[in-house]
Amino acid sequence: MQKLYSMFGVVLLLTTAMSACSFSHASHQQKTNDATGEISQQQLLSHYPAFKDSYNAYTPSDSEVSAIASLQGYTVLVLFGSWCHDSEREVPRLLKTLDTSGQDNIDIQLIAVNRQKRDPQGIALSHELKYTPTFILMQGNKELGRVIEKPSRTIAEDLQALTELLNP
Numbered sequence: 001m002q003k004l005y006s007m008f009g010v011v012l013l014l015t016t017a018m019s020a021c022s023f024s025h026a027s028h029q030q031k032t033n034d035a036t037g038e039i040s041q042q043q044l045l046s047h048y049p050a051f052k053d054s055y056n057a058y059t060p061s062d063s064e065v066s067a068i069a070s071l072q073g074y075t076v077l078v079l080f081g082s083w084c085h086d087s088e089r090e091v092p093r094l095l096k097t098l099d100t101s102g103q104d105n106i107d108i109q110l111i112a113v114n115r116q117k118r119d120p121q122g123i124a125l126s127h128e129l130k131y132t133p134t135f136i137l138m139q140g141n142k143e144l145g146r147v148i149e150k151p152s153r154t155i156a157e158d159l160q161a162l163t164e165l166l167n168p
Contacts, residue, residue: 005133021051024131036120039093048082051088053077054092058096060100064157065097071159072105076138079134080133081133086133087132094108097154130148133149145165145166
């Protein structure tokens with residue numbers, strides 16, 4: 001009987017170890033698929049299905065679409081994580097609003113960060129990134145304001161509000 005318990009213990013231990021290894025590999029695999037560095041809208045939407053699904057499901061309001069025009073002459077630096085649920089929601093909304101507006105001359109720069117909120121170029125570090133996504137309104141190399149994680153209204157309208165503070 002004791003041999004049976006010992007054998008059962010060995011089988012249980014091996015099963016647990018195999019499960020842990022498989023879980024660890026899956027976690028490592030997921031982390032290695034995280035985007036880092038500058039990424040185009042096309043790359044983001046084609047390689048990250050959650051972003052594409054959010055983009056396709058979103059319909060911006062008329063006020064969001066008209067708010068995009070206020071971003072002419074500025075750069076919007078978007079620091080986000082391909083692993084971040086807030087980024088999966090907010091980044092596609094801004095991109096869809098921009099595409100719907102037909103404004104081709106709005107400068108949006110997408111920078112994906114890893115789970116430590118770093119990117120190969122050091123852009124996140126230089127902007128002291130703490131939370132993702134962070135949308136930074138820039139003019140040249142100067143930061144004018146930012147919207148962090150979740151907007152109070154929408155990303156486009158919150159960015160427009162920043163431009164209105166700068167140009168009353």
